Amino acid sequence: MEMAQPGSIHQNQGSSAPPVVLGRETRHLLGKAIHHYRLIEDGDRIAVAVSGGKDSLLLLWLLRERLKWIPARYTLVAVHVDPGFGGGASEALRDFFHREGFEHRIIQTDHGPRAHSEENRENPCFLCSRLRRRVLFETAREMGCGKIALGHHQDDLIETFMINMLYGGQMAGIVPRQPFFGGKLIVIRPLALLAGRKVEQLARRLDLPVTASACPSASTGKRIEVRRTLEALYASNAKVRGNIFHAMSSVNLEYLPPPLHPSGRGAGSLLDLWLRQAGPGSDVSFRGSEISPQSGSPPP
Ligand code: SF4
Secondary structure (H helix, E strand, O other): OEEEOOOOOOOOOOOOOOOOOOOOHHHHHHHHHHHHHOOOOOOOOOEEEEEOOOHHHHHHHHHHHHHOOOOOOOOEEEEEEEEEOEEEOOHHHHHHHHHHOEEEEEEEEOOOHHOOOOOOOOHHHHHHHHHHHHHHHHHHHHHHOOOEEEEOOOOHHHHHHHHHHHOOOOOOOOOOOOEEEEOOOOEOOOOOOOOOHHHHHHHOOOOOOOOOOOOOOOHHHHHHHHHHHHHHHHHHOOOOOHHHHHHHHEHHHHHHHOOOOOOOOOOOOOHHHHHHHHEEEEEEEHHHHHHOOOOOOOOO
């Protein structure tokens, strides 16, 4: 475990123009997610989970850049939980954090190999992400952070929703803001409104030190299958992507059958909502959901 605090330079440094590489749309969507979902408040200390992939690196970079043009005050701590496959991500990140002056912590684990060993009878990603989440929560608490920022973008939200529906039999996903322990710790996803291709484009333009995952499960599994299927649908009709995202927070219970088994899976969520809200002439739309994903673990 390594800890370094080369000066927390991440307070508001006064307003200055956003870098040219950041288009208006990106700034707008980042700000919209932060305001609309109430993700960041003044005084927050935020642990940013950085895997070494493009999404989380861009998130860290954007959250720091934002402090230069928005009159907000929050501090950032970069946290990397190394899954133990090697591959050079820890080394590249250590250099990057030092060079950029990010307060950071790097934690070595054996989560990845353990998740792929015979000891594990579950899906490797399920166990690996559960172990990583525990370490992230502990590290955030130790470092005095009340929020953990994850790099999931809009396509991750859509894919998780589709995976849970197709293979978990449940309409649930990952949400932009998710409180734990009675709100003492809040997981936030500030890239929730940014498209995956935009994230990829920006990470490339900024020349962020992205490292390819050395995990054998990184390019296999249901997520990849669902991604390819979605891409084919998007290619056939440009509105499909936006429509799926909109549908996730625009549920019309009047036109969905009530659950067959009141005590079965999903009871306490959709059934409760249906019983509370569905009725003749009632407006049964609701927005958002705090249901945890039961399958289709989020990507690293
Ligand atoms: S793909 Fe990610 S979550 Fe899944 S086992 Fe590999 S490192 Fe863990």
